[in-house]
Amino acid sequence: MKIAEFKLERLFAKYEFSTKYLLSSSDCDGFSMKEVLDIATEDELKLWENLKLGYTESQGHPLLLEAISQNYPGLTTENIIIASPGELNFSVMNSIMNAGDHVIAVSPAYQSLHEVVRSIGCELSLWHPDQESWEFKIEELQWLIKSNTKLIIINFPHNPTGTYLKESEFQKIVEIARANNCYIYSDEMYHKLVHDMPIVKPIASMYEKGISLWGTSKSFGMSGVRIGWIACQDKELIGKIGLFKDYLSICSSAPSEILTLIALNHQEYFIQHNLDKIRSNLKALEAFVEKHDQILSYTPPKAGTTCLLKLNIDISSEEFMEKLIAEHGIMTVPAEYFDIEGKYIRIGLGRKNIPEVLEIFDVFLESFYKS
Numbered sequence: 575m576k577i578a579e580f581k582l583e584r585l586f587a588k589y590e591f592s593t594k595y596l597l598s599s600s601d602c603d604g605f606s607m608k609e610v611l612d613i614a615t616e617d618e619l620k621l622w623e624n625l626k627l628g629y630t631e632s633q634g635h636p637l638l639l640e641a642i643s644q645n646y647p648g649l650t651t652e653n654i655i656i657a658s659p660g661e662l663n664f665s666v667m668n669s670i671m672n673a674g675d676h677v678i679a680v681s682p683a684y685q686s687l688h689e690v691v692r693s694i695g696c697e698l699s700l701w702h703p704d705q706e707s708w709e710f711k712i713e714e715l716q717w718l719i720k721s722n723t724k725l726i727i728i729n730f731p732h733n734p735t736g737t738y739l740k741e742s743e744f745q746k747i748v749e750i751a752r753a754n755n756c757y758i759y760s761d762e763m764y765h766k767l768v769h770d771m772p773i774v775k776p777i778a779s780m781y782e783k784g785i786s787l788w789g790t791s792k793s794f795g796m797s798g799v800r801i802g803w804i805a806c807q808d809k810e811l812i813g814k815i816g817l818f819k820d821y822l823s824i825c826s827s828a829p830s831e832i833l834t835l836i837a838l839n840h841q842e843y844f845i846q847h848n849l850d851k852i853r854s855n856l857k858a859l860e861a862f863v864e865k866h867d868q869i870l871s872y873t874p875p876k877a878g879t880t881c882l883l884k885l886n887i888d889i890s891s892e893e894f895m896e897k898l899i900a901e902h903g904i905m906t907v908p909a910e911y912f913d914i915e916g917k918y919i920r921i922g923l924g925r926k927n928i929p930e931v932l933e934i935f936d937v938f939l940e941s942f943y944k945s
């Protein structure tokens with residue numbers, strides 16, 4: 575198997591821990607161990623303290639499977655499997671797809687949503703949003719369907735645009751998939767981080783061939799825990815994903831499973847904390863863009879942790895990124911890393927210090943006006 579370099583992850587590997595400020599991260603600040611354990615019940619603390627650091631169950635800790643299944647109306651523990659999100663994406667695609675199958679995927683997208691199916695030899699068609707509103711039109715998805723389409727890959731809340739859909743739009747995607755006997759792989763890593771719209775239930779609860787991915791990294795502010803899960807109605811598929819996963823991590827980290835259990839059992843606390851921070855950062859961003867409206871514009875995100883900032887400047891967004899790192903130690907992700915045409919940078923709204931970073935960014939932009 576050959577697979578293309580993961581450009582975005584290479585960029586983060588280079589700058590995430592060597593640059594002073596991060597303006598484009600898609601995760602929320604990591605909670606401390608103390609905060610997580612402080613909120614745990616006595617029973618949860620007992621599980622934590624008495625935990626044996628041996629191998630864990632291949633499908634996942636039974637209590638964790640139970641807690642996860644509560645989030646998927648109509649599903650039980652047999653409909654869930656636990657691993658890291660990247661492994662799950664890999665295992666799902668390799669379990670259901672073959673060379674020559676046709677796939678439709680949202681674009682821009684987190685790169686693995688395209689590259690893994692490409693590496694299998696699938697034919698990929700990209701479903702693009704309108705470049706002003708970042709809205710994905712359902713009729714355009716319909717036009718992309720072919721006789722050999724086997725899978726539709728979606729990601730709402732959407733990274734990087736912050737787009738979200740109404741329930742009726744999710745239902746239309748399901749209708750298209752059902753009429754063409756396609757799977758829907760719904761990357762729901764930002765599930766429940768919705769700003770001012772109703773939260774739609776996971777695709778796994780909506781559609782018999784719907785596959786939902788969620789995990790701790792974004793909604794819960796625990797990216798270091800490295801736990802994700804797949805939920806789907808098809809128990810046989812859960813088994814197939816497990817067979818593939820045997821060649822990857824075998825089973826999940828024992829401490830991480832218990833931390834995830836605590837996160838899920840107290841999810842209102844974690845998710846609300848992150849939403850409050852994102853909303854407050856959005857206000858700061860709005861004022862910032864208003865101040866710099868000669869060179870910046872954006873479409874406010876509806877959900878998730880990210881949005882795109884359009885740059886009305888003379889240099890490319892990649893050059894802009896390099897200059898901003900060199901002069902002020904602020905890392906951004908330019909449009910090129912999402913194969914977006916035009917000059918944009920991604921803004922990450924899940925970090926507490928965003929107002930402080932915007933103040934330094936402000937100085938950088940002032941110098942831009944003069945040049």
Ligand SMILES: Cc1ncc(COP(=O)(O)O)c(C=O)c1O
Binds near residue numbers: 660684800
């Ligand atoms: C849409 C999307 N899916 C999956 C992932 C991977 O999640 P994790 O970092 O937990 O592996 C990311 C991370 O940025 C993402 O944005």
